Amino acid sequence: SIVLVALEALHRFLRASSRKFGPEQFPALTQSYRIPFPDYNSEKKTTTVKVSTMPKVAEELMEMVAEAMAEQEEHEFDMPVLRDDLVPPNSFLSLGVLPWESVEYLRYNTKWHQEASEEIDTSGEGLPVVVIQTSLPKANKLIEDIQEAEGLDGICFNPGEDPRIDAYYDLGILKTSDGMLHLFGEFIEDDPTHVEARKKWDRRCEETEGWCGLVIARGITGASRGKPKFKDMVAFFEVRSLPGKELGLGTLQLVEQQSLSF
Structure with a gap:
C-alpha cells in the first residue's frame, strides 16, 4: 500500500511538472499531495506525500553516465576492425620473393611505388612479397584506395578459425596508414604449400630485418595469370612485416554472417 501511495504521488508530480524539465534542466522542485490511503481497514483515509527533486544527485548521476559512455566509446575506438572490402574478390594471391635486381627495377618502373623509410638489408636472397593479381581496372581502384588510406603500413598474418567445421586459417592482413586493417587472403593453416610458403616468408623477413613488399599486378585472365611479368606489375609497396x-586481434572466428569477429 505504501508503494501505491508513493507511485500515485510521483505520477501527480510528473504530470504537473514535466514541462519544467529539459535535457540539461533539472530544477529544484517540491510539491505536496493528499493521496487516498488504499487500505480501507485503516483509520486514515488520506495521507500527505511530499515529492522533491534532488538536482545535485541528478547531476552526479549524469556525470557517471557521461563517463561510462566516454569509456565505452574509447574502448570501441581502440578496438581494431578487420575489413574485407579492399582487395578485389577473386584476385590471385601468392607469397614469393623478388630478387634484388627486380626490386631495383620496380622502384623506377611501376605506376605507383611506395619506398621504404630506411635502407633495406640486401644480404638475403631477395625481398619477400605478397602478389595480388587482378584486372587492370580493379588494380587501379585498389591503388587509389590505398592512396586514400594514406598509404600502406605493413603486412601481417594472424590466426583464424571456423568452429563449425573445426577449420583453422592463416589470415593475410594489410594495415593501411590510417590505422585500418584489411583482409587480403584466407589460407588453410595446415596446407603444405602454404606452410612452406610461410616458413620462407618468415625466414626472408628475418633476413631483411622486417621488411617486405606488396606487388599489385594486372593480367588475371591472361597468359600471365599466377606469374605476372614486369609489364603486368602496376604498383610496388615496400613496407614492414608486422607481428x-x-x-x-587474437584468434579471429568466422561467424554465421560470414564475417570475422573477435
Whole structure:
C-alpha cells in the first residue's frame, strides 16, 4: 500500500511538472499531495506525500553516465576492425620473393611505388612479397584506395578459425596508414604449400630485418595469370612485416554472417 501511495504521488508530480524539465534542466522542485490511503481497514483515509527533486544527485548521476559512455566509446575506438572490402574478390594471391635486381627495377618502373623509410638489408636472397593479381581496372581502384588510406603500413598474418567445421586459417592482413586493417587472403593453416610458403616468408623477413613488399599486378585472365611479368606489375609497396601480436586481434572466428569477429 505504501508503494501505491508513493507511485500515485510521483505520477501527480510528473504530470504537473514535466514541462519544467529539459535535457540539461533539472530544477529544484517540491510539491505536496493528499493521496487516498488504499487500505480501507485503516483509520486514515488520506495521507500527505511530499515529492522533491534532488538536482545535485541528478547531476552526479549524469556525470557517471557521461563517463561510462566516454569509456565505452574509447574502448570501441581502440578496438581494431578487420575489413574485407579492399582487395578485389577473386584476385590471385601468392607469397614469393623478388630478387634484388627486380626490386631495383620496380622502384623506377611501376605506376605507383611506395619506398621504404630506411635502407633495406640486401644480404638475403631477395625481398619477400605478397602478389595480388587482378584486372587492370580493379588494380587501379585498389591503388587509389590505398592512396586514400594514406598509404600502406605493413603486412601481417594472424590466426583464424571456423568452429563449425573445426577449420583453422592463416589470415593475410594489410594495415593501411590510417590505422585500418584489411583482409587480403584466407589460407588453410595446415596446407603444405602454404606452410612452406610461410616458413620462407618468415625466414626472408628475418633476413631483411622486417621488411617486405606488396606487388599489385594486372593480367588475371591472361597468359600471365599466377606469374605476372614486369609489364603486368602496376604498383610496388615496400613496407614492414608486422607481428600478429602487434595488431592485438587474437584468434579471429568466422561467424554465421560470414564475417570475422573477435
